[in-house]
Amino acid sequence: MTKLIGFNKIKTAIFISGTGSNCRNLIKFSKLKNSPISVHLILSNNPKAKGLVFANKFKIKKKIFKFKKQRKDEKEILKYLEKNQISLICLAGFMKILSKNFIKEFKGKILNVHPSLLPKYKGLNTHMRAINSKEKFSGCTIHFVNSNLDSGKIIVQKKVKINKNDTPKVLAKRILKQEHILYPKAIIKLFANL
Numbered sequence: 001m002t003k004l005i006g007f008n009k010i011k012t013a014i015f016i017s018g019t020g021s022n023c024r025n026l027i028k029f030s031k032l033k034n035s036p037i038s039v040h041l042i043l044s045n046n047p048k049a050k051g052l053v054f055a056n057k058f059k060i061k062k063k064i065f066k067f068k069k070q071r072k073d074e075k076e077i078l079k080y081l082e083k084n085q086i087s088l089i090c091l092a093g094f095m096k097i098l099s100k101n102f103i104k105e106f107k108g109k110i111l112n113v114h115p116s117l118l119p120k121y122k123g124l125n126t127h128m129r130a131i132n133s134k135e136k137f138s139g140c141t142i143h144f145v146n147s148n149l150d151s152g153k154i155i156v157q158k159k160v161k162i163n164k165n166d167t168p169k170v171l172a173k174r175i176l177k178q179e180h181i182l183y184p185k186a187i188i189k190l191f192a193n194l
């Protein structure tokens with residue numbers, strides 16, 4: 001990790017739609033001296049996303065694109081990212097599906113956190129589905145984003161035990177804690193040797 005000192009950090013944008021606990025965690029991580037990233041932008045499709053408060057709190061630019069006209073918005077987002085020299089996107093609870101074209105433009109530079117042990121339980125309601133299927137374990141995954149939903153190359157995963165009386169809410173909380181540890185780990189794994 002010491003190798004990073006003196007290097008420019010990777011300019012990163014975080015895309016959110018809701019609470020933003022992963023966003024907050026990544027911002028905190030980015031402030032560590034040896035973190036490979038610096039967070040320059042929080043982007044949301046939801047003007048009411050709670051996580052937007054972290055833009056004010058940490059003095060980071062924020063931008064809202066409602067995705068009502070996805071093609072148009074994505075074009076503008078790409079322009080905006082270029083203007084701000086963003087070279088990494090971390091999706092963190094971002095509930096819109098980016099188009100093939102957008103992903104192509106940012107190929108290999110979009111990461112996502114997903115609350116299951118992919119390739120199991122892609123999509124929504126992962127905790128409920130894992131519990132209903134009587135899985136013994138679930139967990140979380142950090143992966144590259146490609147044009148198929150939750151299907152890009154896996155970077156790191158963490159298994160989390162499902163307890164007998166777990167509700168989706170209880171399990172989600174336990175897994176979220178692990179997401180907060182796992183996302184920085186993935187970034188270190190990918191970029192610490194630059």
Ligand code: GRF
Pocket residue numbers: 016018019020021022023051092093094113114115176179
């Ligand atoms: C996380 O569980 C993430 O895996 C999923 O949505 C949730 C977002 O939580 N995609 P937060 O907004 O980061 O608190």
